[in-house]
Amino acid sequence: MNIFEYQEIYRANLLDSVVPFWVNNSEDKEYGGFFTCLDEKGEVYDTDKFMWLQCRQIWTLSMLYNQVEKKQEWLDMAIRGAEFVKNNGRDAEGNWYFSLTREGKPITQPYNIFSDCFAAMGFAQLYTATKNEEYKAIALNTFYNILKKRNDSKGIYNKQVPGTRPLQSFSLPMILCNLVLELEHILKPELVEETIQLGIHSVMDVFYKPEFGLILENVAPDGSFVDSFEGRLVNPGHAIESMWFIMDLASRAGDKQLIKKAVDITIDTIEYGWDRQHGGIFYFLDVKGNPPQQLEWDQKLWWVHIEAVISLLKGYYFTGDERCWQWFEKIHAYIWKHFVDDRNGEWFGYLNRRGEVLLPAKGGKWKGCFHIPRGLYQGWKVLQAIEEKRSVLHR
C-alpha cells in the first residue's frame, strides 16, 4: 500500500467511522456528560460516568475542533461535557472523583490521580477552543494539584505498608511528559522546562533499564530493580506510548540523539512484546519470564496497538529508520484485520490471544473516545508529514 492510501485510511476511519460513532451514541442529553459503555452497535449498556473517559472525550472533541475543523457540533458537545464534570466531578479539595452516577453523584472516591491528569488535559484543550478563562483555571488548578500529590498519589487509598517495599510507578511520570505539552500554552515556561527535564529523566534514566533493554512499570525509589510481581512487570503498550511522548519532547528540543534512543526502545519493546505465534502485542509480561499476576496478560488491546502506530510513524518521520515502517505495516495490517469494525463503526477493544473478539463492546469503564481518534488523527497527520518530507527531498 502506498502512503496516500494509508493517509486516506486513517482520515476516513477517524472522520467517517470513529468520531460519528461517539457523536451519535455517547451524549447523555438528559443529565449531561457522556455514556461510554456502548455495545457493538452503540447502544448504552451502563450509564455510570467514569471521569477518565468523560475528560478524555472533552479533550478529543476539543482537539478535533482545534486541529481538524471548526465544527460547532464538536465544540458544543465538548462544552456540555465539561459543564457536567465541572459541576459534579470534584470533591471539596478539587480532587477528581473516579466515577459518578448518570445523574452526577460521586460513586468512587478520587483514589486515582489519572482522573486529574485527564481533567487537566481536557480543560486545557477546551480552553484553546473557547478562550473561556474558567476552563483555563480548572486545568491549571488541577495540574498544580497533580504536582502537589505526585509523590503520594494514592494518599489515604494506598494499601501498601509504608517502608517495607517502597515503589515508584511509571504511569505518572510518563503521562506528565505528554500533559506538560498539552498545557504548555497556559503554564509558565520555567515550569514547562522543569517538568520536561524531570519527565525525560524519569522515563529514560529511571524506568528504562539498559540491562533488560526495556521499561519497567515499577522500580525502587533509587531506580533499582525490585524482584516482585510489581517490580518484574512490563507493560509494552505503556512503554511504546511513552516513546512518542519522548519523541515530541526531543523534537521540540532538537535532540536527535534522544529521538534515536526513543526509536530504538520502541522497536526493542515491540519485538519483545510481539506474539510470534498469533500476532499482536501482549498486554503484560514478566521481565524474568515468570507468570504475570494479570490474567489478561496475553490479550490484545486497542490502545496498545494504536499507540504503537503513533510511535512507529513518528519514529519513521524523524529518523527514516526502515524498521519503523516495516513494523508500522505489520501492526496496521493486524489492526485492520482484527480491531476495526467495518459493520458498526469504531474498533473492538479487547481481543483474546488469537485475535478473536473477547468483549464485543465499543466502550466501557476504560475504553472511550480517546486513544483511537487521537491515534488516527496523529497517524493521518504524520503520514502527511512523511509524504511532504519525501517530496521536499525528491524535489
Place this chain on the structure above:
Amino acid sequence: MNIFEYQEIYRANLLDSVVPFWVNNSEDKEYGGFFTCLDEKGEVYDTDKFMWLQCRQIWTLSMLYNQVEKKQEWLDMAIRGAEFVKNNGRDAEGNWYFSLTREGKPITQPYNIFSDCFAAMGFAQLYTATKNEEYKAIALNTFYNILKKRNDSKGIYNKQVPGTRPLQSFSLPMILCNLVLELEHILKPELVEETIQLGIHSVMDVFYKPEFGLILENVAPDGSFVDSFEGRLVNPGHAIESMWFIMDLASRAGDKQLIKKAVDITIDTIEYGWDRQHGGIFYFLDVKGNPPQQLEWDQKLWWVHIEAVISLLKGYYFTGDERCWQWFEKIHAYIWKHFVDDRNGEWFGYLNRRGEVLLPAKGGKWKGCFHIPRGLYQGWKVLQAIEEKRSVLHR
C-alpha cells in the same frame, strides 16, 4: 467409569500428586511460612507470602492430619507455618495483613477481611490437631473481629463514596456459612446457630434471585438488584461453591427441602455458566448479558471446577438427583483432560476459554494448597459415602 474407580482417582491424586507437590516444594525452611508462587515443576519464582494462602495451607495440612492420617510431617509443617504467621501476620489491632515479605515484614495492609477468615479457619483446624490453647485463642479472636467488621469490612480502604450506591457483597456471608462449621467446636452453640441462620438467609433469600434463577455477587442493602457492573455480576464458581456450604448446613439441620433447593441452584448455575462451545465453566458473567468488566471472564479456573465437583457429589449423595451425577462425570472429564498435570503433579490453575494452559504456574498470589486438596478429599469421601449408601440400599 464406576464409583470405585472415581474414588481411587480422587484419593490417588490427593495423596500421590497434590499433597506431595506442596509438601516437597512449598516450605520456606529459612524464614518459615510457605512459598506459594511455584512454577510448573514446583520451583519458587516469587517469595512473597500471601496471608490467604499461608493460612489456607495451615488449614489443609491440619485437616489432612485430622481426617486422613496422623502424619507427623503434616502436623509439624502446619505448626511451623502457624508460628510464622502468628509472629508476623497481624497488625496491632489483630487484623491480618494481606501479604508479607519472605522475611515476614508486612507489605500490604489488612484491607481484605478474607485474610482474617482463612486465619480463623486455619488456626481452628490446627487447634483440633494440637489442642494448643494459643491457636484456639487466635482462631476465636479473629472470628470475633470478623463479626465486628462484617458490616464495614473494607474500613478505611473503601473507595466508594458513602451513600451513593451502597452494596452488600456475597463473599463474606457465603464464607461465614462454611467458617461457622469449621469453628463449631470452639464457638458457643448460640453463636453457631445465629451465624448459621443469618448465613442461610443471606445466601438463599438475599443474594439468590428467583427472577434470574441465580446468585448475584452484589445487591443493595435491602437485597434489591442494582443495575451496575457490580450489581450485574455473576460468579458461577462462587455460587456453586456456596451450595455445598448450604448443603452441609441443611444436612446438619435435617432440612431436606433446603438441600433440594441447593441442588437445584447448583444445577441451574452450572447450566448457566457452562461454556457450550469449548466446555468448562466461565469465571464471570453479566446477568443481563452485557460485557463484564473482568477481562478474564471467559477463563476456566481450577477452583471453580473442583468446587463444582464437591457440590455435585454432595448433591447426588443427599438427593440421588441424576443430573448431579451426569454433570459430575462431565466436569470430572473436563478437569482430568485440562487441569491435571500428570507430568509434574498438581493442577494447572488458569486455562483460557479453549481449555489451553494460560499460566503454567501451579501456585501464585491466589492459588495455593487449598481448593484442590480440599476438593479431592471431599470427592474421595463423598464417593465412599455414596457407595456405602448404595450397598445399604441393595443389601
